[in-house]
Amino acid sequence: MTDDKLILGGHEFNSRFILGSGKYSLNLIEAAVRDAGAEIITLAVRRANTQKGENILDYIPKGITLLPNTSGARNADEAVRIARLARELGCGDFVKIEIMRDSKYLLPDNYETVKATEILAKEGFVVMPYMYPDLNIARDLVSAGAACVMPLAAPIGSNKGLATKEFIQILIDEIPLPVIVDAGIGKPSEACEAMEMGAAAIMANTALATAGNLPLMASAMKLAIEAGRKAYLAKPGRVLSRGASASDPLTGFLRE
């Protein structure tokens, strides 16, 4: 399994669990990263606060790849602006494009996302676009230079699981880039199922932030993602449409 790498923009990762850092205490980040076995953590960009002295970067262990998102962007131009500011903050070229026009469902604007992907990929960013799982848009994102596609499983923060399962499967089958399931995964069983389907990685934040014990849930998610990945590589056995198939020999019975 050691040669089973997740490759994003030429960078190799062993972990297939991308961790969010929102909605929980900075003091829990180190334990979350450790117990998740995560190598990538997402961040948001906001107006700096002069009041508090503490910065989230001081809480993230060394060697972890930072993945700034463009949350707050309502269109491609705003996403590009946030991505450039994030790069100026001096923590690499990764960016997760997140463009939303409504605050009720927080659904990504696929069209604006393609536009932002094209601009940022040309500027050398490793572009990871959060998207609604639509095959045509996913193909446009490939053409635009995305490093992966990140379809949502369910609305952000909902913990509703794989509501878009059939459409994520289509992306996995048709898109020649890593398909990273982002948003909506609430439980390890759902993460495992997505990985069994062939997802390249799972991104989760709320599932951990709203769990009773965050580091323990991080560990459970990690195990589920690894189990699902191994099952995918092992190729799950067939399902009978009806009837049964004995697992024991059908000869040598102790009768007659």
Add this chain to the structure above:
Amino acid sequence: MVKVNGDFLDIAGKTLLEYLESTNYDTRRIAIEKNGEILPKEKYGKTKLEDGDIIEIVSFVGGG
């Protein structure tokens, strides 16, 4: 007046670095946009703030 992160401040005439030194911003952890253009760190000391300038100072926070 100079608009910094939405607030109007009476700091025209100062350099950006002089303004930053009068605040608690952690200059290692911020990025700055002046009138829509990103300002590299090495220019903070040479950039004189003028009336009407719009400054955005950002940093990383937790997010998903």
